[in-house]
Amino acid sequence: AACIPIDRAWFPFVVVIAIETLFRPFFPGMQNLYNDWANFLLYGFLFAYGYRLAANDALREKFTTALPAMLAIAIASFALYASLSAVWAAEAIPYGRRLAIAFLRGIAECSWVLSLFSVAKKTLNRENAALRLLSESSLALYLFHFAILSYVMVFLLRFSWAVAATYYAAIALTYIIFALVYAIALVRLPPIRFICGIRAKRIGK
Numbered sequence: 001a002a003c004i005p006i007d008r009a010w011f012p013f014v015v016v017i018a019i020e021t022l023f024r025p026f027f028p029g030m031q032n033l034y035n036d037w038a039n040f041l042l043y044g045f046l047f048a049y050g051y052r053l054a055a056n057d058a059l060r061e062k063f064t065t066a067l068p069a070m071l072a073i074a075i076a077s078f079a080l081y082a083s084l085s086a087v088w089a090a091e092a093i094p095y096g097r098r099l100a101i102a103f104l105r106g107i108a109e110c111s112w113v114l115s116l117f118s119v120a121k122k123t124l125n126r127e128n129a130a131l132r133l134l135s136e137s138s139l140a141l142y143l144f145h146f147a148i149l150s151y152v153m154v155f156l157l158r159f160s161w162a163v164a165a166t167y168y169a170a171i172a173l174t175y176i177i178f179a180l181v182y183a184i185a186l187v188r189l190p191p192i193r194f195i196c197g198i199r200a201k202r203i204g205k
Contacts, residue, residue, distance in 0.1 A: 006052060009062045013110045015045055020106030025098040046113060053117065060121060067118040074111035081108050140186055140196040141178055149174045
């Protein structure tokens, strides 16, 4: 492990680009829970790397200092990725083109994630009640949102709404239901509170 250059600024780019180019051409479909290796590896790495960022002040500072360059890379790579994806979407894409799209996707993903992280470090690194609540509830939202969203979508798909209306209704209902579940149940169940990192003093508020 000591030989892995995990604290180098280029390390997450290499890993994310490698995952995308090696796996995305073969696993391009919808997310699922049994054979979606491109997303399993991508999200697994980003989740683990987030812990490294949280534990290393110098590493966080590197990305914060490089924010203008990362934003430029993020915008340019995403624009090129979106353009090529749109141009090549209507035809059977050869492997070389799929590889190029996956490569650009990897650059865009990593640069956007790190750019947004750096923006948050600059603008949200302060103390107030709203940020404390959002920070404390974020892990619970991550853990429970998919189950809530699944039930919401089963309900909404019964209606013949436009795709955009269904999309925004699903987002709104998911957040509303989560807020209710969080306030009524999650903060009052000690095992769940412990798993989600919710401080006990929130109970009763």
